[in-house]
Amino acid sequence: MNNLVFVLFIQLLNLSTFSSETEFVSENGAYSGLTWSIQISDVHISFKHPERTKDFREFVSKYLKIYNPDLVLCSGDLTDGKIKRGLSSEQVESEWRDYYESIMTRPSGMPWLDIRGNHDNLNVLNRNSSQNFYRNFSSMGRDGNLESYKYTKSIRGRKYNFVALDATLDVGTRFPFNFIGDFSEAQQEKIKKLVGSLNEEDATIFFGHYPSSTVRQKQFLLDTVSAGLVYLNGHLHDLMILRMHDMYSMHGDETLELELVDWKWNRAYRLLAVDQGYLSHVDVRFGQWPVILPTLPKNSQFLLKSKEPDFDFSKNSEIRTLVFSDVDIKSVTCYVNGGDGIAGKIAGKGPLYTCPWNPENYRIGLHRLKIVAEDTLGRIQTVEHSFTLDKTAAVSFNRLLPKIILGISFSNIFQVLYGGSLILSISFLPLLNLMSKFITERRLPDRLHRIIQYLLHTCCIRKCLNVTSVKVLFYFFTLYPAFLAVGPWVIGSLVEDSYGAQFAWGTYVDNQVMYNQVGYFKYALQTLFIHPVIILICGHILECRAYSSGQRRAQCNSMLTHVIMAVLFLAAGYVFLFESIIFWLQFGVLGFIFGVITTWGLLLYCAALFWSFRVSKSSVYTNVIVDDHAKKTDDEED
Numbered sequence: 001m002n003n004l005v006f007v008l009f010i011q012l013l014n015l016s017t018f019s020s021e022t023e024f025v026s027e028n029g030a031y032s033g034l035t036w037s038i039q040i041s042d043v044h045i046s047f048k049h050p051e052r053t054k055d056f057r058e059f060v061s062k063y064l065k066i067y068n069p070d071l072v073l074c075s076g077d078l079t080d081g082k083i084k085r086g087l088s089s090e091q092v093e094s095e096w097r098d099y100y101e102s103i104m105t106r107p108s109g110m111p112w113l114d115i116r117g118n119h120d121n122l123n124v125l126n127r128n129s130s131q132n133f134y135r136n137f138s139s140m141g142r143d144g145n146l147e148s149y150k151y152t153k154s155i156r157g158r159k160y161n162f163v164a165l166d167a168t169l170d171v172g173t174r175f176p177f178n179f180i181g182d183f184s185e186a187q188q189e190k191i192k193k194l195v196g197s198l199n200e201e202d203a204t205i206f207f208g209h210y211p212s213s214t215v216r217q218k219q220f221l222l223d224t225v226s227a228g229l230v231y232l233n234g235h236l237h238d239l240m241i242l243r244m245h246d247m248y249s250m251h252g253d254e255t256l257e258l259e260l261v262d263w264k265w266n267r268a269y270r271l272l273a274v275d276q277g278y279l280s281h282v283d284v285r286f287g288q289w290p291v292i293l294p295t296l297p298k299n300s301q302f303l304l305k306s307k308e309p310d311f312d313f314s315k316n317s318e319i320r321t322l323v324f325s326d327v328d329i330k331s332v333t334c335y336v337n338g339g340d341g342i343a344g345k346i347a348g349k350g351p352l353y354t355c356p357w358n359p360e361n362y363r364i365g366l367h368r369l370k371i372v373a374e375d376t377l378g379r380i381q382t383v384e385h386s387f388t389l390d391k392t393a394a395v396s397f398n399r400l401l402p403k404i405i406l407g408i409s410f411s412n413i414f415q416v417l418y419g420g421s422l423i424l425s426i427s428f429l430p431l432l433n434l435m436s437k438f439i440t441e442r443r444l445p446d447r448l449h450r451i452i453q454y455l456l457h458t459c460c461i462r463k464c465l466n467v468t469s470v471k472v473l474f475y476f477f478t479l480y481p482a483f484l485a486v487g488p489w490v491i492g493s494l495v496e497d498s499y500g501a502q503f504a505w506g507t508y509v510d511n512q513v514m515y516n517q518v519g520y521f522k523y524a525l526q527t528l529f530i531h532p533v534i535i536l537i538c539g540h541i542l543e544c545r546a547y548s549s550g551q552r553r554a555q556c557n558s559m560l561t562h563v564i565m566a567v568l569f570l571a572a573g574y575v576f577l578f579e580s581i582i583f584w585l586q587f588g589v590l591g592f593i594f595g596v597i598t599t600w601g602l603l604l605y606c607a608a609l610f611w612s613f614r615v616s617k618s619s620v621y622t623n624v625i626v627d628d629h630a631k632k633t634d635d636e637e638d
Contacts, residue, residue: 033276053102069110077262079091079096080119088585096136117234118179122174123172123174149194160274171495173495178516180414203229206228248397268283290374292381293383301394311359323353331372332353333371344371365393366386367387428532489504495509
């Protein structure tokens with residue numbers, strides 16, 4: 001109760017401040033056609049990290065007063081939803097309360113457009129579930145916007161549409177099966193209606209949590225956002241060890257996608273502006289001052305040739321830039337092509353600064369604009385970018401790794417991995433067995449015979465070949481991957497208190513089928529790493545028992561080989577147990593008992609290793625490599 005009273009008190013204090021700041025902007029003609037907003041993503045409010053909440057509240061209560069944006073976009077993963085040291089997932093009400101109390105400290109009347117991310121949907125049966133705390137503890141959820149929605153606002157002479165695209169699963173499965181977003185048919189129809197209601201003369205900005213590469217209906221998403229100036233999102237953070245802080249992509253020539261680094265670890269946010277029809281942005285870190293965003297002329301790498309107007313030489317006689325700081329700005333200076341500095345002049349009470357110039361001197365080709373700002377604390381910030389007043393000279397942003405990450409479809413890649421690993425895992429041992437028969441019976445052309453025989457002599461292949469000679473192991477290692485491809489992995493309480501089954505291709509729960517693509521990737525991990533390593537270890541055990549002495553024993557069963565096998569076994573065991581613990585914590589006792597890929601898999605792999613130690617030496621197939629009994633002499637061939 002005390003917290004709510006405090007929030008209301010703060011709101012009353014901020015009311016007059018926000019209103020007066022809005023007035024000076026609207027009355028100044030220099031601000032006509034200009035709007036700026038803030039985007040923040042992947043906040044991950046967590047009871048385990050109170051410092052994250054503290055910084056977020058400071059950002060909302062203090063930073064937004066400085067920026068005074070026309071609105072704020074919060075693009076998903078508002079809370080963390082992870083418990084048990086991050087190994088299990090469910091919605092935590094205290095995290096949602098912290099999030100809501102934080103956003104209520106913003107200046108009164110400032111629109112806050114938030115949307116769910118995959119973490120906000122962990123273990124949530126449906127949008128009307130009591131566990132969907134987004135309904136009660138978010139800005140837009142409290143207004144009844146529980147799925148995709150449109151927010152329209154007139155700002156300084158122009159109307160803007162902000163369209164939120166919700167790709168969270170209709171049934172919020174547990175971690176990690178909701179990494180890939182999905183637009184159900186109902187959501188697609190709703191989005192089509194939202195887009196159909198847009199006025200072409202309005203400026204439209206799309207935002208959501210999932211980048212296009214992490215949505216199952218990638219092309220539908222790209223076709224949708226092509227109607228707007230940009231698609232803003234988050235979700236991928238900074239790709240961990242890759243530390244990518246500029247994950248932007250231009251799909252074709254006109255569809256701009258900007259992924260934003262997370263608040264969670266990087267304390268990042270984005271300043272976005274539309275000035276005279278031109279879209280500009282800059283990504284900023286918490287505590288970074290001054291902040292500079294040149295709006296005209298804009299960065300040519302992000303020029304939208306058909307969506308943004310041609311440069312008007314008669315009207316745009318000033319360089320325009322937004323400059324913010326938590327103290328007063330001492331100076332703003334513009335440099336064009338390395339020439340003399342042009343002192344910037346503040347428009348009204350800020351934050352717009354203008355520098356006079358003659359654009360006729362830069363009518364052709366690419367040029368460089370540099371803005372230097374200094375505040376009264378002596379902090380200096382510099383921003384530099386290329387610009388062009390001739391659209392034909394523009395060169396779009398094109399960096400290899402961001403283009404790959406946002407250009408691919410993770411859903412398609414996971415499916416290809418699934419199909420390839422399925423074929424390989426169920427055909428590998430039968431194919432080895434068939435090749436060994438062809439070699440012993442000399443049914444292959446001579447050159448091919450020598451190649452395959454050489455391959456079968458290699459240490460790893462021979463170990464696997466030994467496994468084919470033990471029927472129990474041969475059938476287990478061939479049929480188990482086939483079962484995992486189509487059969488249930490775990491049966492238990494999957495979402496809230498609803499029971500169902502998890503498959504490689506999706507989840508069946510509450511009489512619904514959810515096609516979550518992450519199972520394909522996990523299947524590939526199981527069958528391309530863990531499963532082959534266990535085969536190799538079993539073959540190594542069989543080979544050690546088959547050879548008691550000789551050169552082959554020295555080559556393939558040396559101390560180095562033993563060490564390599566031990567390292568592989570420990571690595572595969574660690575990955576397998578780690579994945580199993582996550583499953584056991586997520587799905588409880590019933591999931592432990594009926595965990596085919598975890599509990600049963602552990603027992604079956606242990607049984608295969610035990611059987612390798614117990615099998616009779618005489619049953620181990622060794623004659624192909626040691627002695628080719630079917631080999632013919634030259635005289636016999638003649």
